[in-house]
Structures are given as structure tokens and as C-alpha cells.
Amino acid sequence: MSIEENHFSDKVIVTNILNGNIQDFAFVVKNTEKLVAQIVGKLTTNEDDRKDLVQDIYLKVYQNLYSFQFKSKLSTWVANIAYNTTINYLQKKKIPIIEIAETIEDKYKLSENPELITIKTEAVGILNDELAKLPPLYKTLITLYHLEELPNKEISEITNLPEGTIKSYLYRARKILKDNINHHYKNEQL
Amino acid sequence: MKSTHLTDEMLQAFLLKEIANDSIDKHLTECSVCRAKLESYQYLIGSMQKITPETFSFDVTTIVMNNISLYEKKKSKKQELTFWGILIFLLIAISSFSIPFIPNILEVFYLKSIIPTQLLLGTGVVVLLFLWIDIIQQYKKKEKKIFNNNLQPIL
Numbered sequence: 500m501s502i503e504e505n506h507f508s509d510k511v512i513v514t515n516i517l518n519g520n521i522q523d524f525a526f527v528v529k530n531t532e533k534l535v536a537q538i539v540g541k542l543t544t545n546e547d548d549r550k551d552l553v554q555d556i557y558l559k560v561y562q563n564l565y566s567f568q569f570k571s572k573l574s575t576w577v578a579n580i581a582y583n584t585t586i587n588y589l590q591k592k593k594i595p596i597i598e599i600a601e602t603i604e605d606k607y608k609l610s611e612n613p614e615l616i617t618i619k620t621e622a623v624g625i626l627n628d629e630l631a632k633l634p635p636l637y638k639t640l641i642t643l644y645h646l647e648e649l650p651n652k653e654i655s656e657i658t659n660l661p662e663g664t665i666k667s668y669l670y671r672a673r674k675i676l677k678d679n680i681n682h683h684y685k686n687e688q689l
Numbered sequence: 690m691k692s693t694h695l696t697d698e699m700l701q702a703f704l705l706k707e708i709a710n711d712s713i714d715k716h717l718t719e720c721s722v723c724r725a726k727l728e729s730y731q732y733l734i735g736s737m738q739k740i741t742p743e744t745f746s747f748d749v750t751t752i753v754m755n756n757i758s759l760y761e762k763k764k765s766k767k768q769e770l771t772f773w774g775i776l777i778f779l780l781i782a783i784s785s786f787s788i789p790f791i792p793n794i795l796e797v798f799y800l801k802s803i804i805p806t807q808l809l810l811g812t813g814v815v816v817l818l819f820l821w822i823d824i825i826q827q828y829k830k831k832e833k834k835i836f837n838n839n840l841q842p843i844l
């Protein structure tokens with residue numbers, strides 16, 4: 500679907516809801532829940548909190564729908580609300596979103612040479628495990644960029660972070676992932 | 690030049706085609722250390738598309754729609770309460786302001802003969818009736834509009 504078509508269907512759905520067809524809000528939920536799941540799911544792991552957050556997020560979307568300006572995709576706008584709501588909740592709970600607990604690199608001083616070329620595609624399980632250990636924000640950015648394949652500009656609209664910051668967080672996150680996965684294999688080989 | 694290896698950032702940017710640079714190309718052909726690192730990143734970035742997507746363990750649409758209809762019910766109840774509150778307040782305010790004028794108004798009916806009184810009452814009743822019918826008509830029109838809107842085909 501092209502951007503214009505996307506914007507058109509966004510407009511139709513939003514106009515219908517604002518005209519009183521509350522049922523049409525289900526379309527908004529269906530169209531965005533996958534993206535919202537990536538954001539909320541990567542930022543918080545607690546199941547009950549996720550449920551509360553999702554309700555909170557979509558109620559905010561519903562209440563503020565009239566103020567949506569169609570300057571971005573509706574999904575990006577919803578994702579931004581999802582991100583902000585979850586971040587606020589994490590801040591209230593004093594859960595750090597970016598602090599990196601000690602990385603493997605710092606712990607073991609990995610030898611740079613030679614790099615082990617062992618990150619095989621079948622090792623997705625290990626990748627998932629290592630990804631889960633990353634700070635919430637890194638996890639989210641990696642997922643939005645590599646899984647949802649969103650351009651940096653859109654990720655920037657969702658997270659309110661400058662594109663440069665997103666880029667450098669992504670570099671850092673990938674480096675940690677690569678080092679930790681390499682370390683994982685090194686341990687296995689010993 | 691093997692003395693300065695490529696940074697991790699450069700390698701990633703190179704893989705993601707964020708930068709294109711002949712000197713990077715050249716270094717990679719000469720340096721096996723950086724090439725190995727590049728390959729690690731290549732595998733990582735390649736497998737990243739296979740990350741298991743997050744899913745909710747509950748039906749999002751059902752939960753959200755229930756929550757929103759609850760919110761709407763609360764909102765309309767609140768609006769109704771506000772409406773009645775304002776109406777009652779206005780009624781009390783107007784009647785308390787009009788108390789001093791009541792004797793004057795009654796005087797009109799006592800002094801004049803029966804015909805002007807009837808005329809006055811008759812006009813009042815006609816005007817009230819007219820307003821009443823108008824309100825009902827408008828209500829029906831709006832109700833129909835809302836009804837039609839709900840039956841609109843979903844796009």
C-alpha cells in the first residue's frame with residue numbers, strides 16, 4: 500500500500516470514528532496492535548502490566564483521536580503514544596530503559612582477534628536470548644529497525660529521539676549482541 | 690593499512706549501506722581481522738529478521754473495545770448529570786429573580802377584562818405548541834441522520 504492510500508484509509512477510519520462509529524475503532528486496534536506489541540513487549544516483560552498498558556494506550560488514542568493531524572501514519576502516531584505511555588510507566592517504577600548492566604566485553608575483555616564467525620542463522624534462539632538481556636530501549640530499537648523494518652525517521656517519530664541518537668544506540672546494541680553471541684559460542688567450544 | 694582497523698560503527702554502517710567508501714573496501718580486502726568481524730555482523734544482521742515477534746497473550750481488540758464502551762458510557766452519564774445540573778440551577782436562578790415581578794404580572798390579569806386575558810393565554814399556548822413540534826421534528830431528523838450513519842458501508 501502506498502503512503503497516499505495509507506493516509507486515505509487512515510482518514511476514512513478516523514473520520515468514521517469521530518462521527519460516532521465507535522465500532523470502527525476496532526480497525527485502528529487491529530491495524531496497530533502488532534507494532535504496539537513490539538514496543539510494549541520489548542519495554543516491559545510483566546504480563547499484568549502489559550494488559551494495563553495496552554488498555555491505557557488505546558484509551559489515550561481514542562480520547563486524542565480528534566487531535567490527530569495526519570502528518571504521519573496513524574500507526575506511527577499510535578506507536579508514539581504506546582512508547583510514551585510505556586516509558587512513563589517505567590519511569591514511575593524507576594526501571595532504567597537504557598542502563599547497560601555490565602556487558603560481557605567489559606567483564607572478560609574479549610580478545611579482538613580473531614573474531615569467531617559462528618553466528619549462524621539457525622542460532623536464532625541464542626539471538627532471542629541475548630536480545631532479551633539488552634536494556635529495554637535497545638531491544639525496542641533493534642526490533643523496530645530489523646523486525647518491523649521501519650526507517651530511522653519513523654523510529655524517531657515514535658520515540659521522540661533524534662535520528663543520530665537512534666543510529667548510535669543501534670550500533671551499540673548490535674555490538675553488544677555480536678560480542679555476547681560470540682562469547683556464548685566461545686564458552687560452548689571450551 | 691593494518692595499523693588502524695575499521696571501527697564497529699564503520700563496519701555496521703558499511704553493511705547497512707549507510708556509507709560507501711573506497712578506503713573501507715580496500716581495507717577489507719587487505720585485512721582478515723576486519724573481514725571476519727564484518728562477517729560476524731553480516732550473520733547477526735541477517736538473522737535479526739528472524740527475531741521472534743512479541744505477541745500479547747490476550748485478545749487486544751476485545752479488551753480495548755470493552756474498555757472504550759465503558760468509557761463512553763461513563764462519559765454520557767457524566768454529560769447527562771451536567772445537563773440536569775445546569776438546568777436545575779438555571780430554573781432556580783430564573784425563578785428566584787422573577788419573584789419580585791410576580792405581583793405585577795398577576796395585576797395584569799386582575800384588572801383587564803376576560804377577553805385580553807384569553808387572547809394572551811391563547812397566544813402563549815400556540816407559541817409553546819409551535820416550539821414543541823419544532824423540537825420534536827428536529828430530534829427526529831437528527832436521530833435519522835445518526836441511524837443512517839451507523840448503517841454506512843464500512844470502508
Ligand SMILES: [Zn+2]
Pocket residue numbers: 691693694695716720721722723724
Ligand atoms: Zn582491519
